[in-house]
Structure formats: C-alpha cells, structure tokens
Amino acid sequence: MKSSASNTYFLQGNEACVEAAVIAGCRFFAGYPISPANEIAERMSTLLPKVDGIFMQMEDELASINAIMGASWAGKKTMTATSGPGFSLMQETIGWAFMTETPCVIVDVQRVGPGTGQATKCAQGDVMQSRWGTHGDYSAIALSPNSVQEMFELTIRAFNLAEKYRTPVILLTDETIAHLREQVTIPPLENIRIINRKKPEAEDKAFFGLEEVAPMPAIGEGFNVAVTASTHDEYGVRFTADPSVHTRIVRNINDKIRNHADDIADVESYNIDNCQVGIVSYGCTSRAVHEAVEEAERKGIETGYVRLKTVWPFPEKAVKRLAQAAKKLIVPEMNLGQIFYEVKRAACSAEVIPINKIGGGELIAPEEILAEIERGNP
Amino acid sequence: MMVEAFSPRKYMRDLKFPFCPGCGLFSVSDAFLRAVHELGYKDLSKFVFCSGIGCSSWVPSPYYIGDSLHTLHGRSIPVATSVKLVRPDLNVVVFGGDGDIVGIGLGHFIHAARRNADVLVIMTNNMIYGMTGGQVAPTTPLRTKTTTTPYGSFEHPIDAARLAAAAGAAYSARWTTAHPNDLRKSIKKAIQTKGFGFIEAVSQCPTAYGRRAGFKDIGEMLKWFKESAIAVEQSKKMSEKELEKRIVVGEFVQRSRPTLVETVYAMIEEAKAGAKQN
Known part of the structure; x- marks a missing residue:
C-alpha cells in the first residue's frame, strides 16, 4: 500500500473500500456485524491498528455511528459500514451529523429488503433511504460505485466530500460490487488528492451554519465548542423555538450542498x-x-x-x-x-x-x- | 498556600440554567463543579462533556465553559467512549438522566461498563421523564402516579448503580441530592478512578414527579431521600421486602482492571510491532 508507484491488486469491492479509506486518512472505524458488509470491518480491524488507527466493534449500529461522531469531533476521519437494516438504525444519527456538520463516511452495502429480506442477496432498495432516511430538511450526498476500481476511487471521494463540505457522505454500494473481485490499480499516493477539513483560526468563535462551510475545531483544542443537533446559532447556543435562527442555520447547511451540486454530482x-x-x-x-x-x-x-x-x-x-x-x-x-x-x-x-x-x-x-x-x- | 474560594461562575458561561425552581440538577452541577475545584482544576480545559436528551443533559451544554457534545437521546456513552479513545489525555464526563442512560441507552451503559471504557457517567435519577412532562420511567418506584400511569406504575424499577457494578464498572456509587457532601466526594473519587465510573444521583423533580406523587414541596422530597436512604453495608443485612421502599446509598464497587484505553493502545502497539517484523 505504501508505494510511490502505481500498484495493481486483485481485490474484492469491500477490500478496495478499506484500502481507500486508510489512504484517505480514515483513522477511526466503528461497526457492527451485518451481511454483506462484514469484510469492511474485518479488514479495517487488521489495517487500522498498524497505522495508529482505532477499530471498534460496537454493541449495535446506534453505538457504531455515534462512536464515529465522537471520533470525528475528536479530530479523526471516521467511517462505518453497514447494510439496509443497520442503515435504518443509523438514520437518526445521520440527522445529528447533518445538523452538527460532522464529517464522516457511511458505507451502505445494499441487500434485499424490506425487513430482514434476503441478507446475502444484492438489491438497490436504499436509494431513497440514503436521501430521505432521517427526519427534517437535509441534503444528502450519496455515491454509487460500479466496479472495484471505482469502489476505491469513490471511497476516497466520499472522504474528500465529507471533509470539504463538513457533512456525512453515504457510499451507496451493493452486494454485487462489494463482493466482486477485480483488478484494482492504486496510483502513487502522492497523485491521490486528499482533502482535509478546514480548521479554525485561534480567534474564531463561529463554527456552525455559516454561509460557506464553517471551520471545524476539534474538542480539546481550547475552542470550548458546544456541539448540539438542537437548533443552534453560529456559536452552538441552542434556540429551540426561534424560527429565524432555525431557518438561517438549516438553510445554510442545506445550501452548502445544494449550491455546490455541480461540484458534487458526477x-x-x-x-x-x-x-x-x-x-x-x-x-x-x-x-x-x-x-x-x-x-x-x-x-x-x-x-x-x-x-x-x-x-x-x-x-x-x-x-x-x-x-x-x-x-x-x-x-x-x-x-x-x-x-x-x-x-x-x-x-x-x-x-x-x-x-x-x-x-x-x-x-x-x-x-x-x-x-x-x-x-x-x- | 491560599486555596482559591469556590465559585461555579468560574466554570460556567454567563447564561442562566433553564431548570425549574427547586430542581435537583442545581445540586448535582454544584457537587460536580466543587469536586473539579477541589481536585485543583482551574478551568474545564481538561474535560470533555457528552450528554444526551433530557433536562440533565443540559447541565454541561452549553453552560459549562468547555467542549461539549450534546448527542441524541441515549447515545452519549458511545460518543464519549470514542472521544476518550482518541483523546485519552482528557477527562470525559457524561451527564445524563435515568431515561437517557438506563432507558433508551441501557445497552450502551452495560457495554461501556463491560469494556471498562474510561468515562465517568453522572446519572441524575429523578425517577421520571421530566422534560417531556412526567411519564413513567424505568426508575419509577412501583405504584407511583405519573402521566402515563394514572393508576400507579406497575413495573419494578431498575437498580442502575448495582447494574453498573455487576456489568464491570471500575467505580459505582449512589447518593441523593440530600447527601451533597457524599455526592461530591464520590464524584471526586470517580474522576480519579481509571476505567468506567458511574455516579447515580437520586434527585427531586418537583414539577413532573413530586406534584403527582403526592409531595407538597421540595423539602418533603428531600426528607423522603434522607429517611429512606440506607447504607450499602447495612442493606446487606436486610431482606428484599425490608428494602422495598429504601434507597440504598454508598459505593457499590471500586476496583482496578484493565481499561479500554489501555487494552486498545496495547493492541495497537502489538499490531505495529508485528507489522515491522513482517
């Protein structure tokens, strides 16, 4: 993986996703076993510790996605991977991530639903769930790879978009691509563009809902940041009944995606x-x-x-x-x-x-x- | 050496707590900040606060001058767990209510104790869902009238402090708001304990609990706490029947076993050493 030359591998989609995530800078993964996404957690558990990353298998999908929220605010690039049923469990927190502008990548390896459906069989039934799964007004980003090579490329892009727009990004893949084995070329690392979140200047105090993407401090850096998914102003102070604050903040958080749809849509x-x-x-x-x-x-x-x-x-x-x-x-x-x-x-x-x-x-x-x-x- | 006098304002933003007059959360916050003060922390820069949804979750967010993550209902513990894993140098403290921690978030509570995750959970137990108007909680004593148990509650309450101890916590204690000094001392001890620390502060909610449960005022509720409190040691000699209406207070466990931070970082070092060999 650590190479200055292009290298060609024979990988499964889920494996290519992990390789890309680590190259993109993912250093915290939390997940819960679910078919057909398991290879992602398994490979993560092997690779992350070697690069000082943290892998956690949590007690459920709720804990998994919430763990990556905490790690993201502690300054790490974070990811979880799941399938339809787990993705449903994560929806409330995806809303939290959107409202608090927490960058993270959520891989949904689609399988047959609804309900338990057919756990090991391919489907594309989560397209609308990835767009409208949580409640309230939000603008989702979801990427859909169609090859193992693209699983690699779009995983990198998912992290870059998450960091650039300070928002959760869904890698909406499916059982076929996730389990497919194909040739993958990993370019020299210096040729892979990696985007990192914008950090605040020492005097900055406004970290939420700005017209352009707000700088994101990490906890423990002295910014005394108050993070809440209740309606809040630019400084993180709650306004749980004020329509003007809600409209301003929620419009801005949506517009930072909508106004850049041409940059995102590919x-x-x-x-x-x-x-x-x-x-x-x-x-x-x-x-x-x-x-x-x-x-x-x-x-x-x-x-x-x-x-x-x-x-x-x-x-x-x-x-x-x-x-x-x-x-x-x-x-x-x-x-x-x-x-x-x-x-x-x-x-x-x-x-x-x-x-x-x-x-x-x-x-x-x-x-x-x-x-x-x-x-x-x- | 002069010891600086305690002032909660030193640690708090210039905002007023939104709690009802007589709320027990004033006492819980006071006990926590006094503990922090007595441990010599001049500010909260070495702390991170995680909370969920409910009145008690508002204690740190945004009132404390420090970093706070106000998470979803029941989900503060997994957030706190990961924050601590990434930043083992910081004290990670969860403020939550009984509904948050042992209702909707019970699974995370047990697993955090099992993992010995290095976080301190301060659970204010007002025995009711206060913020939503007084619905029965998993902590509500049997036969209590609430907005959803108009004929009296018909389920047995959960014993959170004992559960934490059984699940593997490094420290677990229960006090009530009528025991402010014990509460403060236990919080101090829990901050200094490595691993999962749990403090249950049984607390009065005059608005949503006391009113319907038949208490005339806050004084009556505190009197109830004082009179029904019984020390852990003493409770061991009593029958289940005798303990039915009592609040067992004191320390339920204090032990040392490898914490999650220790085991995770040891594993990382091993993995890295293995990678070098290959």
Missing part, C-alpha cells in the same frame, strides 16, 4: 446528445448497460447513457440533457422504482420506462435492457 455519460434511446443507471445495474448499448448500436439504434456515480444530489443536468435528445429513457434498477421517479421528474416530456427486478440478487441482464431499447425501434 456522472459517466455516453452519446447523450445524439441518441434515440437513453439509459439512466447506477451501481451494479449499470454494468449490463454497456453490453446492451453496444448490441443496440450494432443493430443501428443510436443509444446513449448517463451513469450516476453520484446518486445524491441527483445529477439533474446530465439527465435533462439526455432527455432532450432521446425520445425514450430506460431506468433499470434492482428495486420497484426509486431513481425512476427522479428521472421522470427531470425528463419532462420524454417517455421513461422502468426495468425492475427484486429478490434473489440476480442482476438485470443486458438482454433485458436490449429488449426494452428495441421495443418500438424496429
């Missing part, structure tokens, strides 16, 4: 301005799209796609552009329709067709996407 796109049919996909499902598009083009159908590397904030501009060219958009998802409605909202007059598959973990096949591309395109 897509891979292909042929989006000249296609008859467009496909919007993300995560494991997008892996079938390439083959379907190649086949469609061989058959003379101009096809393009937008692949969401960032699911939230929703890359609206790219999808709109695709919708302007294509008369039909296809949205394959391993759920009963979640990103579909976002695409529909952005697509205006274009026809939007969902392809949904749930349960058992079997992926949507290229042929199923191709059949939908061909329908109405003789």
